Amino acid sequence: MAIMGFELEEIARLLALVDENDLEEMILEEEARYLRIRGASYSPKKQRVSTALAPAIAPPTPAPRPQPKTPTPALPAPPKVVDGTPLLSPMVGTFYRANQPGAPPLVEVGQRVTTGETIGLIEAMKVFSEVPSEVSGVVVAFPAPDGKLVQAGDTIVVIKTD
Numbered sequence: 594m595a596i597m598g599f600e601l602e603e604i605a606r607l608l609a610l611v612d613e614n615d616l617e618e619m620i621l622e623e624e625a626r627y628l629r630i631r632g633a634s635y636s637p638k639k640q641r642v643s644t645a646l647a648p649a650i651a652p653p654t655p656a657p658r659p660q661p662k663t664p665t666p667a668l669p670a671p672p673k674v675v676d677g678t679p680l681l682s683p684m685v686g687t688f689y690r691a692n693q694p695g696a697p698p699l700v701e702v703g704q705r706v707t708t709g710e711t712i713g714l715i716e717a718m719k720v721f722s723e724v725p726s727e728v729s730g731v732v733v734a735f736p737a738p739d740g741k742l743v744q745a746g747d748t749i750v751v752i753k754t755d
Contacts, residue, residue: 608630680750681746683715689716732752
């Protein structure tokens with residue numbers, strides 16, 4: 594007896610194949626006939642891939658597809674190692690090199706600073722706190738960008754001591 598072009602024995606073998614392999618879904622698609630069998634583990638929420646089966650009723654073995662070559666992203670340059678004493682942020686906040694917008698920086702690279710001299714400001718919760726230099730020497734670098742968030746313990750400025 595045939596049902597929609599399939600013999601009962603053929604449908605029984607397909608059902609057994611779905612159950613034995615715990616398949617979610619099997620689709621048999623040929624020229625004049627089509628059959629979809631959903632297994633016990635079928636879930637309509639999962640993304641499924643349909644597989645057309647050959648008359649031998651064995652799932653085809655897909656040929657490996659060559660993966661497109663994606664360019665390897667360039668690695669960021671390692672940070673420059675600067676000799677000197679790092680001055681660390683005492684708190685979390687936004688670091689500013691000037692005391693007001695549009696004003697020149699309080700300290701420039703290459704400038705001499707003394708202990709206690711203000712080298713920048715940190716804004717936290719709309720409160721501005723001065724950041725004093727802990728050592729005397731020459732400013733060699735500002736690793737913390739102006740106007741960017743710094744964490745407590747981040748290096749703000751590097752000073753080459755006398």
